Amino acid sequence: MNLYLKLLSGSLRSRMQYKMNFLVSSLSYGLIMAVDFVLLAAILQRFDDVKGWNLYEVGLLYGISSVAITLYRVFCVEVHNFERYMVEGEFDSLLIRPVSPLSLLLTKNIDLSRIGGTIQGILILVISIIGLKLNNVELFLLLIYLPVTIVSGVLICFSLGLITATIAFWTQRIKDFQTFTLYAPFNAANYPMNIYPGWLKIIFFTVIPVGFMNYTPILFLLNKGGDLWNLALPPVVGIIFLCISLCFWKFGIRHYHSTGS
Amino acid sequence: MIQAQRLNKHFKIYETKKGFIGSFTSLLSSKHHIVKAVDDISFSVEEGEFVGYIGPNGAGKSTTIKMLSGILHPTSGEIKVGGLSPQKKRKEVAKKIGIVFGQRTQLWWDLPLRDSFDILKEMYKVPDEKYRQFLRLYDDMLQIGKFMDTPVRKLSLGQRMRGDLAAAMIHNPDILFLDEPTIGLDVNAKTSIRAFLKELNQNEKKTILLTTHDMDDIELLCSRVIVINHGKIVLDGTLEDLRKNIGLPSVMEVQYRVKPNTTEIQLEGIERMTWEYEKLVIDYDRSLLSSPLLLQNVTQWGEPVDIQMKEPDIEQVIQKIY
Amino acid sequence: MVYWILLQKSFMRNMQYKVAHLINNAASAIFGFVFIAIWVGVLQGKENESPYSALEMTYYIAAVQCILWLSGFLTAGLNIQNGVRNGAISLELARPTNYFLYVTSQEVGRLMYNLFFRSLPIGFVFSLTVGFYIPQYIPTYFFLCISILFAIIISINLHYLVGISACWTTEIDWAHFVNFTLLVGLGGQLVPIDLLPAPLSSITPYLPFAGAIYYPVMIFLEKISSEVLLIQLIWVVVLTSFNLWLTEKARQKLEIQGG
Numbered sequence: 038m039n040l041y042l043k044l045l046s047g048s049l050r051s052r053m054q055y056k057m058n059f060l061v062s063s064l065s066y067g068l069i070m071a072v073d074f075v076l077l078a079a080i081l082q083r084f085d086d087v088k089g090w091n092l093y094e095v096g097l098l099y100g101i102s103s104v105a106i107t108l109y110r111v112f113c114v115e116v117h118n119f120e121r122y123m124v125e126g127e128f129d130s131l132l133i134r135p136v137s138p139l140s141l142l143l144t145k146n147i148d149l150s151r152i153g154g155t156i157q158g159i160l161i162l163v164i165s166i167i168g169l170k171l172n173n174v175e176l177f178l179l180l181i182y183l184p185v186t187i188v189s190g191v192l193i194c195f196s197l198g199l200i201t202a203t204i205a206f207w208t209q210r211i212k213d214f215q216t217f218t219l220y221a222p223f224n225a226a227n228y229p230m231n232i233y234p235g236w237l238k239i240i241f242f243t244v245i246p247v248g249f250m251n252y253t254p255i256l257f258l259l260n261k262g263g264d265l266w267n268l269a270l271p272p273v274v275g276i277i278f279l280c281i282s283l284c285f286w287k288f289g290i291r292h293y294h295s296t297g298s
Numbered sequence: 299m300i301q302a303q304r305l306n307k308h309f310k311i312y313e314t315k316k317g318f319i320g321s322f323t324s325l326l327s328s329k330h331h332i333v334k335a336v337d338d339i340s341f342s343v344e345e346g347e348f349v350g351y352i353g354p355n356g357a358g359k360s361t362t363i364k365m366l367s368g369i370l371h372p373t374s375g376e377i378k379v380g381g382l383s384p385q386k387k388r389k390e391v392a393k394k395i396g397i398v399f400g401q402r403t404q405l406w407w408d409l410p411l412r413d414s415f416d417i418l419k420e421m422y423k424v425p426d427e428k429y430r431q432f433l434r435l436y437d438d439m440l441q442i443g444k445f446m447d448t449p450v451r452k453l454s455l456g457q458r459m460r461g462d463l464a465a466a467m468i469h470n471p472d473i474l475f476l477d478e479p480t481i482g483l484d485v486n487a488k489t490s491i492r493a494f495l496k497e498l499n500q501n502e503k504k505t506i507l508l509t510t511h512d513m514d515d516i517e518l519l520c521s522r523v524i525v526i527n528h529g530k531i532v533l534d535g536t537l538e539d540l541r542k543n544i545g546l547p548s549v550m551e552v553q554y555r556v557k558p559n560t561t562e563i564q565l566e567g568i569e570r571m572t573w574e575y576e577k578l579v580i581d582y583d584r585s586l587l588s589s590p591l592l593l594q595n596v597t598q599w600g601e602p603v604d605i606q607m608k609e610p611d612i613e614q615v616i617q618k619i620y
Numbered sequence: 621m622v623y624w625i626l627l628q629k630s631f632m633r634n635m636q637y638k639v640a641h642l643i644n645n646a647a648s649a650i651f652g653f654v655f656i657a658i659w660v661g662v663l664q665g666k667e668n669e670s671p672y673s674a675l676e677m678t679y680y681i682a683a684v685q686c687i688l689w690l691s692g693f694l695t696a697g698l699n700i701q702n703g704v705r706n707g708a709i710s711l712e713l714a715r716p717t718n719y720f721l722y723v724t725s726q727e728v729g730r731l732m733y734n735l736f737f738r739s740l741p742i743g744f745v746f747s748l749t750v751g752f753y754i755p756q757y758i759p760t761y762f763f764l765c766i767s768i769l770f771a772i773i774i775s776i777n778l779h780y781l782v783g784i785s786a787c788w789t790t791e792i793d794w795a796h797f798v799n800f801t802l803l804v805g806l807g808g809q810l811v812p813i814d815l816l817p818a819p820l821s822s823i824t825p826y827l828p829f830a831g832a833i834y835y836p837v838m839i840f841l842e843k844i845s846s847e848v849l850l851i852q853l854i855w856v857v858v859l860t861s862f863n864l865w866l867t868e869k870a871r872q873k874l875e876i877q878g879g
Contacts, residue, residue: 061793068797076811080811083815130402133367135389135390137389213641220647232657233654237657294369297364
């Protein structure tokens with residue numbers, strides 16, 4: 038823990054050397070997400086709802102999914118940019134330390150410029166909750182549950198990110214895979230799953246289980262269907278998926294031990 | 299301290315085909331050939347030894363070091379480092395060894411040197427008192443105090459290497475692996491790093507394994523030399539053994555104003571002399587004939603306008619062993 | 621012609637990564653499916669309130685996903701900022717070639733590659749899954765080609781503007797983000813600009829962003845008159861001349877300050 042704090046403060050200080058750049062990039066990253074949501078609002082302002090979900094309800098899904106992926110981008114930046122370690126052969130220097138390479142990656146750096154996206158997501162959540170409150174929706178359980186669904190979302194996102202990173206042991210480059218395994222699914226999870234055709238739904242509830250992160254619990258919390266079990270699913274799926282990704286990562290490292298880069 | 303027994307490392311090289319279809323089929327096909335990067339080598343290093351591990355590029359030096367440090371696992375064979383297998387107990391072994399790769403730094407690029415040390419202190423769980431001792435001692439030995447608060451990216455190559463060496467010693471390991479620590483450094487930096495390594499070995503009794511392309515590193519530091527080529531050990535012995543095998547060939551080039559008419563030059567140690575107009579090229583063995591003595595002689599033969607000394611590189615040395 | 625060679629080289633450079641790009645295409649198609657699903661979901665039972673039917677919106681999004689690779693996803697600042705940072709720009713400006721053409725021809729090479737290895741494959745995926753509109757009138761094809769050409773020129777100019785501004789500001793990341801956001805937001809990437817809320821929907825048709833994405837798509841869908849080509853043309857002329865003027869200014873500035 039002490040080590041983590043040391044690394045965190047180190048990372049912060051090295052970031053702060055480029056203050057202006059840092060401020061601007063965090064602002065602009067948030068801006069892109071904001072415009073995306075404003076456009077959605079523009080559609081829903083005109084057409085009321087999408088398959089029975091109004092703007093504030095979609096906003097909940099949108100906020101949870103955005104906060105989850107941006108928290109991953111902030112705290113797991115080295116896992117996300119793992120490609121570099123393969124392409125530049127820097128993975129060796131992680132294997133000479135008395136600490137596991139994954140803990141080294143997680144503690145090596147944090148990317149604060151992405152925090153703008155997290156704030157944006159939280160803002161969307163706040164707006165949605167206020168909007169729902171004005172419509173007299175019962176929110177007590179939802180507010181209590183919100184941290185659980187966000188943590189589960191980060192777990193699922195981290196697992197997907199780690200699995201994609203592991204692929205780099207074989208392919209070196211993973212940037213194009215990430216669009217497929219992270220960006221596209223998390224963009225899809227901004228909206229309710231019931232709008233998607235069957236085959237997409239199957240993908241989002243199995244191999245890339247982003248549907249469990251927000252859609253499953255919110256469905257129940259907004260009285261749109263499902264039962265109490267819907268609340269247990271996100272953390273369960275998150276933990277199972279985390280285990281799978283850790284196993285795959287271990288397998289990847291064994292492969293690296295025998296082949297090198 | 300270090301034992302390697304019948305160590306092998308084979309790599310499968312898959313054939314990749316060109317073109318669009320090819321890149322897909324080569325993913326599926328299993329056509330490959332095997333490269334023996336390290337081919338059945340055994341050696342053991344005792345406590346306090348300073349071993350030079352040399353060979354041409356691609357001979358298997360780095361592969362060996364990577365196996366000794368647990369980065370790569372051998373195809374077959376046994377390794378013990380400080381009594382433990384780096385393959386099975388990587389993290390424990392990591393606490394006993396220090397590693398420096400000359401080509402790339404282990405320091406945090408954007409942070410001051412001090413911060414890198416602070417992080418490593420936590421990583422290796424070095425007690426505060428030990429850490430303070432370390433800082434005092436290494437400021438003495440490497441003079442790192444002057445640039446402790448400079449970000450690593452702003453350090454000169456020589457300063458960075460001193461920082462890297464200190465960082466490798468932060469947990470006071472008994473064994474050091476150094477992969478080309480003097481590469482790209484100027485003469486002054488090389489001298490100070492050699493002095494430091496000598497001190498580590500003699501006063502602190504550290505066991506050191508060093509790879510290098512610089513014959514001076516070997517001559518000035520190593521009590522023992524292991525030469526590897528094509529994955530096999532071709533020589534394992536003292537510096538004396540290496541000398542006996544190949545001598546210590548040096549080249550002196552003397553440019554005379556006028557070509558002297560001296561024809562008979564008899565000095566023990568001269569292997570070959572060739573004239574290129576006014577320039578005399580002398581190959582000689584430094585263990586038999588000292589450079590100052592030769593210098594004294596060449597100035598007597600005529601009036602030199604320029605004298606250059608050339609050191610043979612490792613590649614030439616290896617050639618001579620065969 | 622040196623610009624033609626630059627264009628070809630840039631095309632070939634991209635060819636090296638085509639396998640990775642094909643995977644990326646699949647993801648790009650999924651983005652399209654998500655946007656289509658949103659519209660189908662939104663319009664369900666409300667098609668009579670909307671100027672677009674669900675099928676028309678499907679065609680719209682499919683066409684947008686294809687043209688984005690030609691006039692949306694360009695290299696940030698056309699990499700001009702790198703030249704400014706390492707000083708190479710002084711050299712490039714001093715060459716006997718036209719700097720504007722020198723930079724843009726390389727980007728066009730990349731866009732040509734995108735046409736064959738991104739836009740067309742993605743369009744093919746859509747035509748197999750959700751269907752792809754086929755223009756009914758022969759002149760449409762002619763207008764479409766001109767409109768896409770104008771769209772590319774407009775977008776290249778917008779990115780060039782961002783890149784060349786590095787001569788004055790050095791840091792262009794934010795400018796690129798803003799430019800890109802406006803391009804997709806006001807260009808009609810997710811929402812056709814006539815559906816935007818009131819004040820916006822009356823301004824956006826006259827902005828260059830609409831010329832980069834919305835107009836070519838609408839011409840393709842035969843839902844707009846070919847007169848909009850005029851709006852595109854005006855922006856082509858205005859932006860190109862402004863950039864040429866700005867390049868001269870940059871040259872003068874670098875000559876005085878020595879980069």
